[in-house]
Amino acid sequence: MRLDFKGKYLGCLIGSALGDAIGELAFRFPDRNRLESAVKQAKILHYTDDTAMALGLAESLAERGLLDQEHLGRIFHRNFFNEPWRGYAAGPPTVFKAVQGTGISFVEAARRLFGGTGSFGNGAAMRVAPLGLFFHDSPNLYEQAAASAAVTHAHPLGRDGAAVQALAVAQALKLDPEKPFPLEDFLKDLLAGARTQEMREKLQILRDLLVSAVPAGEAARTLGRSVAVHESLPFALFAFLSHPRAYPDCLWCAVLNGGDRDTLGAMAGAVSGAYLGLAAIPPEWQEKLENREVIERAALALLKRTAP
Numbered sequence: 001m002r003l004d005f006k007g008k009y010l011g012c013l014i015g016s017a018l019g020d021a022i023g024e025l026a027f028r029f030p031d032r033n034r035l036e037s038a039v040k041q042a043k044i045l046h047y048t049d050d051t052a053m054a055l056g057l058a059e060s061l062a063e064r065g066l067l068d069q070e071h072l073g074r075i076f077h078r079n080f081f082n083e084p085w086r087g088y089a090a091g092p093p094t095v096f097k098a099v100q101g102t103g104i105s106f107v108e109a110a111r112r113l114f115g116g117t118g119s120f121g122n123g124a125a126m127r128v129a130p131l132g133l134f135f136h137d138s139p140n141l142y143e144q145a146a147a148s149a150a151v152t153h154a155h156p157l158g159r160d161g162a163a164v165q166a167l168a169v170a171q172a173l174k175l176d177p178e179k180p181f182p183l184e185d186f187l188k189d190l191l192a193g194a195r196t197q198e199m200r201e202k203l204q205i206l207r208d209l210l211v212s213a214v215p216a217g218e219a220a221r222t223l224g225r226s227v228a229v230h231e232s233l234p235f236a237l238f239a240f241l242s243h244p245r246a247y248p249d250c251l252w253c254a255v256l257n258g259g260d261r262d263t264l265g266a267m268a269g270a271v272s273g274a275y276l277g278l279a280a281i282p283p284e285w286q287e288k289l290e291n292r293e294v295i296e297r298a299a300l301a302l303l304k305r306t307a308p
């Protein structure tokens, strides 16, 4: 069967943006009933920095036709300048300021963060979905994802997290949602892809938690709830892998168990959307998504550049 790449590209970016927006709401409405009614009552579902940066990455990839770190950095900087209120963490603006003030490259400025270790926050993984789509068939997916991360997240763990999330998106994209979900193979590929000890250990724990069907709250406690990428991405993957067949269930799980809710929603939503496609995302949510047309255009521009 031919996969519906158009539906999957759209599902990935719209799914991620909705995860971001609904996850952000979940900070104020942290239980299922209140969150569902908040989503129902909202006129517009507003996304945050996660989606703003994903759109920047999508734009850069579509425009350049490859990953160009300095071009990407300039687009991130421009988008931050235009909308500084999107909820950015301290890292990216510090990088932008250093580049502007001293003329060093984005990669060098990112390397100087945190006393020279670079960031291992989840900020590179949260935005990497467009790259997972763009390079889904490339043997250099890891390197490309790591290079996109290095524009703001230089630490090996920050780059590894972005690469594992890109791999998850690429794998999900290439799977047929009509067939049973191949959990073991999916996890095996992620484990083979991860290059840091921290991420590999977490993926092993993730596997154990899924096999023993541990409740979501306990999984979140075990995997971590911080903004460090190895303490947030594994739970986003848990949310998807424990609910591969239903986008809404995946999303509720991702954003209703504490931690960095908007980013958990963005990461889980991207993988779920890439697997199930746009049709699996409730239309009444899609209609309310802020700048939905912009996000759709970004997905279609990537599709034009890359799909078979």
Ligand SMILES: [Mg+2]
Pocket (backbone or CB within 6 Å): 048, 049, 050, 086, 087, 262, 263
């Ligand atoms: Mg955010």
